[in-house]
Amino acid sequence: MTYVTAVPTSPAAYRGPLTTVGHSGSRTAHLAAKRALDIAVSFTALASLLPFFVLVCIAIRLESKGSPIFSQVRWGVNCTRIRIYKFRSMRTDLCDASGVAQTTKNDPRITRLGAILRKTSIDELPQLVNVLLGHMSLVGPRCHAVGMLAADRLYEDLVPHYHDRHRIKPGLTGLAQVRGLRGPTTDAAKARARIACDIYYMHNYSFWMDMSIIGRTIMSELRGGSGF
16 A cells, blocks of 8 residues: 655645545545444443543542643644543643643652553543544544644654644554653654654554554553553
8 A cells, every 4th residue: 555645844734634545445444444443432431431430530629629620732633723631630730731841750740649540541531532522533643732842842843744643633542652652752762753653553554453552552551551
């Protein structure tokens, strides 16, 4: 399968569908299956986890003041801007609404409960709402904050084709994450490696690749996760 991509210099240049050559019917089928999986899993999970979500919200609110839900504007498909939702894991007075300030190990902004939520990735579960609404997918490039830094530089300055990753929906998990490329983007080489994984996935994804990534993500979280 051959894909034709350009390397524009601004987010606006990436708006519009990814151009493909050949096997368009197969790609359409995979996209349809991908969306069907997103709807089925997100709806089922949200319905079954609702009581748990309520308990988490109560626990967050008892530990610290402020809304138990944290929202932030991030990059969506075709460089649109979407608002994503997470369980709040930081103190309200220290939260960075922009997402530019990176989370570090033993970050003093993180609450005790927040550390558990982040370690287990439970803080990400409200994004199932974004998946159900079609803003995100279960699998895809991780959803980055607008203005995200990598090695103290804007990601689009560090990686000229950075916005190419936004030709498809961002995901709850992705190829970069199951390859161990997660956490702060302070190392330039690792930051570039993440984008390389995102673009490889964008050019080669299939329903079966998604299933493999979901399976590997579940196994990683069952082993204790690696978030902080």
